Amino acid sequence: MLLDAAESDRRPLANVVEVLTGGAPPPAALLESIERLGFRVTHAYGLTEATGPALGISALCLGDVDVKHADTMRSVPRDGATLGEIVLRGSSIMKGYYKNEADTAAAFRDGWFLTGDVGVIHPDGYVEIKDRSKDVIISGGENISSVEVEAVLYRHPMVREAAVVAMPHPRWGETPCAFLALKKEYANGGGGVVEEDDIISYCRDNMPKFMAPRKLVFLEELPKTSTGKIQKFVLREEARTLQSIDERMRTPPQARPWRRQRRKGGQGGWRQQLRWKQ
Numbered sequence: 001m002l003l004d005a006a007e008s009d010r011r012p013l014a015n016v017v018e019v020l021t022g023g024a025p026p027p028a029a030l031l032e033s034i035e036r037l038g039f040r041v042t043h044a045y046g047l048t049e050a051t052g053p054a055l056g057i058s059a060l061c062l063g064d065v066d067v068k069h070a071d072t073m074r075s076v077p078r079d080g081a082t083l084g085e086i087v088l089r090g091s092s093i094m095k096g097y098y099k100n101e102a103d104t105a106a107a108f109r110d111g112w113f114l115t116g117d118v119g120v121i122h123p124d125g126y127v128e129i130k131d132r133s134k135d136v137i138i139s140g141g142e143n144i145s146s147v148e149v150e151a152v153l154y155r156h157p158m159v160r161e162a163a164v165v166a167m168p169h170p171r172w173g174e175t176p177c178a179f180l181a182l183k184k185e186y187a188n189g190g191g192g193v194v195e196e197d198d199i200i201s202y203c204r205d206n207m208p209k210f211m212a213p214r215k216l217v218f219l220e221e222l223p224k225t226s227t228g229k230i231q232k233f234v235l236r237e238e239a240r241t242l243q244s245i246d247e248r249m250r251t252p253p254q255a256r257p258w259r260r261q262r263r264k265g266g267q268g269g270w271r272q273q274l275r276w277k278q
Helices: 028-036 101-107 146-154 196-206 232-250
Strands: 017-021 039-043 045-047 052-055 065-068 084-088 112-121 127-132 137-139 142-144 159-169 173-182 215-218 258-264 270-276
Touching: 028 039, 028 146, 065 112, 101 112, 127 146, 137 159, 137 173, 142 146, 146 159, 146 173, 146 196, 159 232, 173 232, 196 215, 215 232
Parallel strands: 017 039, 173 215
Antiparallel strands: 045 052, 065 084, 084 112, 112 127, 137 142, 159 173, 258 270
């Protein structure tokens, strides 16, 4: 809301305002814009199940925090590149979910609480959170962080909001699908024509090509919770619906259901026209 305010409505702050935020990681471009207004933002990472922040301001591990391979539960190398799940243990971790033994059992492994967040550990011990495990896109065996793709999209001058989810693909398994809300001056057509191919090309120029979205969907507003968090589960379902439609359109004609319709031609004759059932 502050960033959307007209320039004439903005006033300089008397001093730097400290802001502590949590939840999904804000894009770097958004944080930079906020800090230019005079705010200094600290993004904390924590969970209800951990009763307080799991990582401090510096992003160095506090206490029993590790990044482990989800299947082997072995610690990943501290190379800043190998993905693993962030796991926690210690006296501040919950004992379990109230009257829900099944979910409690699924949440722990070898005494570690599984956060569902994917990250890496750098050689100096800093933890970098990459994504939620359910939001990681696996395309042709490559893990794609939706957060990293969104960070590039947020730097595009026309994009106001972006959310990237997995879209099923017959060859690669999944590919990135981006849902975008444009800035006001472009949403109403006043700022120029927005071409899908231009934004996709921008992504390919600023990230590995396999990470770039293959499909863009433009919305006036992205679906959100009452607290403003983007509802990716809604967008994932929409992406599956779009893939189903695309799949039907790619199906060979002889394999599609169809009905035959005769339409009178322009020169007195009749021609056949096939109309595919949608």
